[in-house]
Amino acid sequence: MKRSTRPRALRSAILSGVSLLAVGFAGTSATAAPDPAPAEQQAPTEQQLADYISAGLKAKPVADSGSACTSGSGAGSGNGSGDCLGGSGSSSGSSGGYSSDTTVYGPSMTSWLAAFGYGLAHPDANPPGANDWNCKPTAEHPRPVLLIHGTWMNAYNGYAYMGQPIKDAGYCTFTFNYGRSNLIEGGGLGSVLPGVMGTGYIQDSAKQLSAFVDRVTAATGAPKVDIVAHSQGGAMANWYTKFEGGAGKVQHLITFGATHHGTSLDGIGALGRAVNNAGIDVLGFVEIFVGHAGIQQTIGSDFVNKLNAGGDTVPGIDYTIVGTRYDEITNPYELTFLKAGPGAQVENITLQDGCDQDLSDHLTMMYSPRALSIALRALDPAHSVPLQCTFNPPLVGGGGGL
Known part of the structure; x- marks a missing residue:
């Protein structure tokens, strides 16, 4: 019963927000004629929302893809010196932040909730299995x-x-760890917690990823890498391949719940973007709480428009894009999917296809056995990896085990 109720509630929330977005559209046109149709018929379809994402509300220059965001602090800085926020109006804090290496290893976890708590208390912990700098790739991998x-x-x-x-x-x-920005640097209130990363400008984070890829290839002798990325990490990695020289250095890009086309945040972000583009700066205020990167990932931002302006993909990369029907952050969840351009291969996967019992949401999908098996199959498509299908609850993850 819960499985059938939640999608309806999620869709209702999305359509409510998108209905409000339609009001924002109407408010931007002085010649718009009233629509006599009932309110429930006026909500834009998902295709109309996609068209809005593709075109944007404002025909204005976007950030220079070749330089990091260097806007000053205070109101209005988001629309100056590169317009790093993408049509949001104002920017809280200045550009800044850095990346860092992990240090001591933390324990393996099957529950997202337990892992999140441990990560907050141990911000520089290394996930099990990662960062053996003496590791050399094999002919098989x-x-x-x-x-x-x-x-x-x-x-x-x-x-x-x-x-x-x-x-x-x-x-x-x-x-x-990338995008480590404090409150003054625009990381938002969440950045006061030591384990909160990925809050700085995404363009800056992509430069940090570029430097890290070069370190890895130099240490391993491999000419290319494969990337498994979650949420902003997927959009940031996509930016890296398009604008930071990563196109020839990545073979497989595997993303989970990535904000490739932004998010409506159940309609809230879409409404905020419409209000902002109508001339009332609400996203600048919200940015104080969520940070630069959070605002950049709302639909219609200059970042999202620039990311997809030349098509979703770049030639030579194989993409595996995974979304979950219960994603409360990247939604509608179909916004994560990509359309293959020339020379690229894309496989879009809904996590629940063939496995209704996996109830993973945006965060717990990284603790889903099915998601793990999809990643392993994508990394080595020549060898069949059977896809797992197990119960994975939202909020906690890992079958509920702590």
Whole structure:
């Protein structure tokens, strides 16, 4: 019963938010004629929402893809010097932040909730299996695998479950903490917690990823890497392949719940973007809480528009894109999927297809045995890896075990 109720509730929330977004659209046009249709028929379809994401509300320059965000602090800085926020109006804090290596190893975890708590208390913990800098790729698995965490996460709690099994499958695995920005640097209130990473400008984080990839390839001797990424990590890795020289250095890009086309945040982010583009800065205020990266991932941002302006993919990369029907962060969850361009291969996968009992949400999908088996199959498509199908609850993950 719960499985049938939650999707309806989620869809209702999305359509409510998108209905409000339609009001924002109407408010931007002085010549718009009233629609006599009932309110429930006026909600934009998912295709209309996709068209909005593709076109954006404002025809204005976007951030220079070749330079990091260097806007100053205070109101209005988001629309100056590169417009790093993407049409949000104002920016809390300045650009800044850094990446860092993990240090001592933390324990393996099957529960996202337990791993998240451990990661907050041990922000520099290394997920099991990762960062053996003496590891050399084999002929069977010639590319090292980079594990890239998401917003408000870190390397440990992003991969405390997947890290060791991927290592045990014969891969050299590496990870790091990116986007470490404090409150003054625009990381948002969440950044006061020591284990919260991935809050700085995504363009800056992509430069940090670029430097880390070069370190890994230099240490292993491999010309290319494969990337497994969650949430913002997927969009950031995609930016790296398009604008930071990563196109020739990545073979497989495997993402889970990635914000490739932004998110409506159950309609809230979509409404905020519409209100902002109508001239009232609400996202600048919200940014104080969620940080630069959070606002950049709302639909219609300059970051999202620039990321997809030339198509979803780059030639030569194989993409495996995984979404979950119960994603409360990247939604509608179909926004995570990509359309293959010339020279690229894309496999879009809904986690619940063929496995209704997997109830993973945005965070617990990284603790799903099925998600892990999808990642392993994508890393080595020549050898069939059977897909697992087990119960994985939302909020806790790992079959509920702590």
